[in-house]
Amino acid sequence: MASSEIDVAYVAQLARIALAPAEVERFGAQLGALLDFVAKLEELPIADVDATAQVIPAMDVARDDVVRPSWPRETVLANAPQRQGAYFRVPRIIGEA
Amino acid sequence: MSDLLAAAAGEIARRVSSRDVSAADMADAALARIAARDPAIGAFLTVTADLARERARAVDARITDGERLPLAGVPLAIKDNMCLAGTRTTCASRILENFIAPYTGTAVARLLDAGAIPLGKTNLDEFAMGSSCENSALGVTRNPYDLARVPGGSSGGAVASVAAGMASVSLGSDTGGSIREPAAFCNVVGMKPTYGRVSRYGLIAFASSLDQIGPIAANVDDAALVYDIMAGRDPFDATSSARPVEPCFGARRDDLRGVRVGVVREFDLAALEPGVRAAYETAYRDLEKLGAELVEVRLPTADYGVATYYLIAPAECSSNLARFDGMRYGLRVEGADVAATYEATRAAGFGDEVKRRILIGTHALSSGYYDAYYVRAQKARTLIAADFAKAFASCDAIACPSAASAAFTFNAKTDPVSMYLMDYYTIPMSLAGIPAISVPCGWAATDGGPQMPLGLQLCTPLFAERELFEIAGAYERATNHAARRAPSFGEVPA
Numbered sequence: 006m007a008s009s010e011i012d013v014a015y016v017a018q019l020a021r022i023a024l025a026p027a028e029v030e031r032f033g034a035q036l037g038a039l040l041d042f043v044a045k046l047e048e049l050p051i052a053d054v055d056a057t058a059q060v061i062p063a064m065d066v067a068r069d070d071v072v073r074p075s076w077p078r079e080t081v082l083a084n085a086p087q088r089q090g091a092y093f094r095v096p097r098i099i100g101e102a
Numbered sequence: 103m104s105d106l107l108a109a110a111a112g113e114i115a116r117r118v119s120s121r122d123v124s125a126a127d128m129a130d131a132a133l134a135r136i137a138a139r140d141p142a143i144g145a146f147l148t149v150t151a152d153l154a155r156e157r158a159r160a161v162d163a164r165i166t167d168g169e170r171l172p173l174a175g176v177p178l179a180i181k182d183n184m185c186l187a188g189t190r191t192t193c194a195s196r197i198l199e200n201f202i203a204p205y206t207g208t209a210v211a212r213l214l215d216a217g218a219i220p221l222g223k224t225n226l227d228e229f230a231m232g233s234s235c236e237n238s239a240l241g242v243t244r245n246p247y248d249l250a251r252v253p254g255g256s257s258g259g260a261v262a263s264v265a266a267g268m269a270s271v272s273l274g275s276d277t278g279g280s281i282r283e284p285a286a287f288c289n290v291v292g293m294k295p296t297y298g299r300v301s302r303y304g305l306i307a308f309a310s311s312l313d314q315i316g317p318i319a320a321n322v323d324d325a326a327l328v329y330d331i332m333a334g335r336d337p338f339d340a341t342s343s344a345r346p347v348e349p350c351f352g353a354r355r356d357d358l359r360g361v362r363v364g365v366v367r368e369f370d371l372a373a374l375e376p377g378v379r380a381a382y383e384t385a386y387r388d389l390e391k392l393g394a395e396l397v398e399v400r401l402p403t404a405d406y407g408v409a410t411y412y413l414i415a416p417a418e419c420s421s422n423l424a425r426f427d428g429m430r431y432g433l434r435v436e437g438a439d440v441a442a443t444y445e446a447t448r449a450a451g452f453g454d455e456v457k458r459r460i461l462i463g464t465h466a467l468s469s470g471y472y473d474a475y476y477v478r479a480q481k482a483r484t485l486i487a488a489d490f491a492k493a494f495a496s497c498d499a500i501a502c503p504s505a506a507s508a509a510f511t512f513n514a515k516t517d518p519v520s521m522y523l524m525d526y527y528t529i530p531m532s533l534a535g536i537p538a539i540s541v542p543c544g545w546a547a548t549d550g551g552p553q554m555p556l557g558l559q560l561c562t563p564l565f566a567e568r569e570l571f572e573i574a575g576a577y578e579r580a581t582n583h584a585a586r587r588a589p590s591f592g593e594v595p596a
Contacts, residue, residue, distance in 0.1 A: 011462075011465050016461050016464050016468065019464050019468060020420060020460050020461060020464040021424075021441065021444040021448055022445060022449055022460065022461070023445035023446055023448070032458060032461060035458060035517075036462050036465070038518075039412060039458075039518065040462075042412070043409040043412055043475070044409075046406060046413075046478050049403065049478075051478060051481040051485070054485060055484055056477055056480035056484065057481075057487060058480060059297065059310075059311040059341070059535070060297055060487055060535030060564070061298040061564070063341050063343075066340040068337050076204060083202060083204065084200075084202060084431035084432070085430060086428055086429070086430075086432070093430055096436075096439060096440040097439075097440070
């Protein structure tokens with residue numbers, strides 16, 4: 006298994022969580038300790054073992070393709086942090102020309 | 103009326119159905135009990151008084167129309183990670199502090215349709231991540247048996263609401279022990295069904311391959327009654343099992359003759375504090391006195407459960423919680439651009455434990471680490487499930503502690519790994535997907551404090567809920583440890 010080093014600043018960027026330098030240090034120590042703890046899994050003989058994603062495998066579950074009403078627009082927009090008319094208002098993601 | 107609050111849920115339903123008492127009166131009594139007791143306990147994040155009264159009137163009207171409702175007038179508390187339409191559903195997180203659920207989840211809806219009265223939403227560790235309820239961003243819940251101690255977690259508010267006599271039954275969710283450990287800490291019954299047995303539609307996801315909704319109640323019969331109503335296929339949850347549900351309420355056995363109960367060699371009671379150890383030794387003897395044959399079984403990989411869980415659950419949580427980005431619902435903290443907005447929103451919205459789990463999960467799933475961590479843990483899960491299958495070849499059920507100790511004091515566990523080890527005895531069953539229940543089993547004083555309740559965990563093979571409830575019920579009726587009510591309310595002779 007990999008070493009117990011974890012690049013917290015990099016992982017936080019992947020996870021889209023802003024961390025203060027003190028948090029990077031604190032989480033780094035705590036998560037390093039956790040990785041040391043989980044390293045005990047290296048003792049298990051797993052070479053010929055299949056992975057289990059979930060214990061009650063459900064394959065190709067489909068429902069009847071029946072038309073039914075969706076939620077009313079106001080219901081969907083009710084929790085919007087910001088809205089503009091019938092739309093969610095979100096930050097610009099395309100640069101200005 | 104307040105006397106009836108302490109009655110079994112089935113008895114409440116019978117009295118309300120026969121119009122001996124109205125559902126409206128039950129709602130008022132339960133709300134009055136909450137007003138009197140919850141300031142000291144803190145079980146509820148939201149009390150839905152208006153909704154409770156409205157639903158109670160509707161139940162009374164349905165009974166007048168001749169309907170028979172198995173939960174008529176039964177006061178129900180709901181862990182606040184389950185959606186209840188029109189009600190704040192927070193997961194005890196700042197990021198959902200003002201989120202109003204647009205719909206009602208299936209398990210909750212089935213109970214309400216059966217006549218249950220929704221009293222409100224109960225506190226939890228943020229996003230169900232924790233074993234003490236201390237990770238809630240929105241409130242403190244205290245153990246009704248000693249207000250200086252935690253109720254356990256993550257379903258801490260749900261168990262405390264029943265333990266303090268405010269709710270007759272409650273709904274919790276269990277990913278690695280979040281129903282069973284707090285049930286043990288608060289002297290109530292808590293049950294985790296087989297994975298996939300109860301729909302998760304409307305349960306805000308934490309770790310999707312493990313999450314299960316289950317009943318919390320003052321006795322085994324009430325838990326079975328609630329379980330029967332919730333269990334079964336739901337077209338809105340593709341992981342819910344289509345297998346027919348065997349009714350469990352009313353399944354009874356007077357003794358345990360002919361039942362082989364496995365005692366796990368690797369779960370060495372000598373590792374526990376002497377008082378705790380003595381209580382479990384007594385519990386095993388009580389099973390034997392009931393006629394059970396105790397057989398030693400082996401779960402050699404159970405000791406790897408916690409390590410396996412703390413890769414699988416965080417990995418799935420990092421994926422599930424990616425949806426909380428401040429765009430369509432929940433908290434938004436504006437940044438200079440969209441990425442900065444995501445980062446500021448999630449930094450402000452999530453507490454430390456949630457951040458730790460997202461970070462470790464993101465790490466475990468990231469390029470270069472996926473096989474070493476996530477895939478290895480998924481293979482370890484295969485071994486753990488296989489160990490249970492092998493053990494159940496020589497026994498019908500397994501008995502073990504629900505937690506490694508009784509309830510501890512606030513701030514007693516500051517190191518994350520020491521908190522994670524609280525679920526040492528419950529995580530293996532979650533990984534194997536099997537049903538498990540915690541039943542009150544005695545008392546022990548730990549760290550110089552007062553006597554606190556303990557729970558005996560019983561588990562059976564996949565989908566063997568009926569046998570589980572039968573065995574748990576026989577043990578409960580023979581020992582009746584739940585009869586000793588929370589001392590904070592002066593209802594117990596000293």
